[in-house]
Amino acid sequence: MATSEARFIPGLKLSGILYEEAVRPVLSEAFPGLRHAAARIGSGSEVLGFDTPRSADHEWGPRLELFLSAEDRARYGDDIRRLLAERLPKQLRGWPTHFQESDDPLDPVGRMRPTDGPVNHRVDVHDVEGWLAERLGLRSADPEPSVRVWLAMPQQRLAETTGGAVFHDGLGTLTAVRRRLAWYPEQVWRYLLACQWQRIAQEEAFVGRCAEVGDDLGSAVVAARLVRDLMRLCLLLERRYAPYGKWLGSAFGRLPVAASLAPSLRGALAARDHPTRERHLCDAYEAVAALQNASGLTTPVDPSRRRYHARPFLVLRAERFAQALARTVTDPDLRGLPLVGGVDQWADSTDLLSRPEAVGTPWGPGKQFSR
Secondary structure (H helix, E strand, O other), X not given: OXXXXXXXXXXXXXXXXXXXXXXXXXXXXXXXXXXXXXXXXOOOHHHHOOOOHHHHHOOOOOEEEEEEOHHHHHHHHHHHHHHHHHHOOOEEOOEEOOEEEOOOOOOOOEEEOOOOOOOOOXXXXXXXXXXXXXXXXXXXXXOOOOHHHHHHOOHHHHHHHHOOEEEEEOOOHHHHHHHHOOOOOHHHHHHHHHHHXXXXXXXXXXXXXXXXXXXXXXXXXXXXXXXXXXXXHHHHHOOOOOOOHHHHHHHHHOOOOHHHHHHHHHHHHHOOOHHHHHHHHHHHHHHHHHHHHHOOOOOOOOOOOEEEOOEXXXXXXXXXXXXXXXXXXXXXXXXXXXXXXXXXXXXXXHHHHHOHHHOOOOOOOOOOOOO
């Protein structure tokens, strides 16, 4: 809970103030010469720039990730946490630096609360190596991840690793890793684009087929799935990692194409009958197909709508774009793969993609991919 004079400021800005005005002076005095990095990365709406005053109701506030070498973390980590608990200001720009943990096992989060005692702060001390292993199953010293590793890393986690802000990097490794993970290698990118077009090809005819048998609700559900896949395709084309569902529309809205494409997508979602739904979807297909052609990744493919074989449904026949892209994939580790794609393209469970340790997936804590 903020004090009455607190005004909302973006969380990344608040984190920068926390480091410069509170954390850095303590480190300089108590641990002179200690090499470290300070950043706000990882989970949290502010890392992707989507935080609003609503975000302050849980795990939002003066937060910071502090990185040391593995040796220094083992030696000084606990001392730094204790010292900050004693010496951090009780509030920053009117926002408490103390987080009270919830007693509700169904809602295990921290919320800002005033305190007269030690600060239960959100300055987390890590080493880069351990943080990368936990978040992505990577090691900072590794060469370029293999294509299989790239396909297994959830886009949300890549966005959280490369987004946010680094306020100081006396280690150098954090900046280097973020640069290396900023976007997919070109061959992986081409493969993922082919797979995204293939997803659309799998269901684009179902909008009409469902309606034909009187299942308008089913037709609308399939249309909504296609709208979602088109939005994710646009993010891929613009080299933007897709966040998880809550922020997909916000991320899409920042793309240059959003203003012109959104009316067709909204029209498909709002349509009350199949002909209207089909028309808006085909408008969207053609617009995104034109974007694909403009990318220069393949020779141009005719972007116009057409019948689905002999059936009276208008579609794009998106497999034409998938196949055109697949023909440009020359990496031997990718060419033999079916057009199934990365983990985000064959699964959308929030627990799987955001909390892989909960289901024992290969990129959970302490687990690293074979290379």
